[in-house]
Amino acid sequence: MSQLLQVGEKASMRDVFGEVLLNITKKDTKAVVLDGDLANSTKTDTVAKGNAAQFLQMGIAEQNMMGVAAGLASVGLQPWVCTFASFITKRALDQITVSVAQPKLNVKMIGAYSGLLTGCTGKTHQGVEDVAIMRSIPNMVVLAPADGVELIHMMEFAHQYDGPVYIRLARDAQPQIFDIETHRFELGKGLFVKEGGDLTIITTGTQTERSVEAARLLEKEGIHASVLHMPTIKPLDQEAVVKAARETGAIVVAEEHNIIGGLGSAVAEILGEQYPTPMIRVGVQDRNTESGKNEDLLKKYNITPADMVVKAKEVLSRKR
Known part of the structure; x- marks a missing residue:
């Protein structure tokens, strides 16, 4: 290691x-x-x-x-x-x-x-x-x-x-999110890094750490979010996506990527075909980006943990 x-x-x-x-x-x-x-x-x-x-x-x-x-x-x-x-x-x-x-x-x-x-x-x-x-x-x-x-x-x-x-x-x-001794990677398998019954944040890459922080912020307000990390974007873990939708009934997808064509689109494709569920995509909103300091960019393009909290509450309002 x-x-x-x-x-x-x-x-x-x-x-x-x-x-x-x-x-x-x-x-x-x-x-x-x-x-x-x-x-x-x-x-x-x-x-x-x-x-x-x-x-x-x-x-x-x-x-x-x-x-x-x-x-x-x-x-x-x-x-x-x-x-x-x-x-x-x-x-x-x-x-x-x-x-x-x-x-x-x-x-x-x-x-x-x-x-x-x-x-x-x-x-x-x-x-x-x-x-x-x-x-x-x-x-x-x-x-x-x-x-x-x-x-x-x-x-x-x-x-x-x-x-x-x-x-x-x-x-x-x-x-460092994962334990160096126990973590394992398996192609096409997602990993629940936090459990909660109110909604699920599905995420990948560097956005996973920020999604865990968003779940902690929600917890302080009595909202319990699962965080499903997707190390494999293709092939995507369809079973885990449907499981999250079935068990929590609301999905936020968070990624440091354009909302078109990325993880959010892949999740929407699965839910649309297999288990329609209220969902919101958090990412770059199909616009040209600009250079800047990390925190400034996260805020400008609305992908901070605080932004995810706002979107989580929005999707919960649409939950059946």
Whole structure:
């Protein structure tokens, strides 16, 4: 397990990612890392420094990088392609779709700096559409860890899985939610991190920690919310979604992503077909974003725990 993770402390996913990726390449000579000239930001420079023979610097040429990854996978290697989420999912989309996903090649795609909180890099570097894009592609697995502990397990899964995988990573340090010794990741399975009978907050990635905080705020007002964390966005745990809807009768979906096409849309699809239930999506409301400090952005785009409390009360008013 990562030496960066200490109980009760925050850890940066990118730091954990770099450390674990180096270990994977040292254990497996078929694992190779492709970087899009962002190694110091994504922490793939850990591999560049520690195992240079399995590191390829591809420059600012994401389409070519993905084509090279497809070629490497076709001869039995396992490419780990890493750049910002906004670049990998939009600049190289044709290559991902045609060259990687259609033949179901064994390529691991890492979308670093996803969501709003990208460290004042500018709005072009924010990735709030990546989940919508990637989950629409056949054969694609889409994952979003809540913390560094879960990321370790996801990377171990991705290393063993034969096929294309997209992992969505955040830039900044996140609180450790899961226990490093007991947590397990299973593809396509959600996890109830809090139980409550009044409504369910369904969430993923970095928004899970904020959803737990929203549930605590609701608790102070006598409202008991379950929090269902979805580390796998595709394939989504349909059984858990329906279970939450059946048991609580009201759903809030919270994500650091555009409300169109992301986790909220995926949940709405399931509920619409299987168990219609009052629900509200909390996320970026289909608008262009802007660069800024983390707390300012969370407030401006209404995805703070306090915003989730407001939406929880709204959906409860519609509960049958």
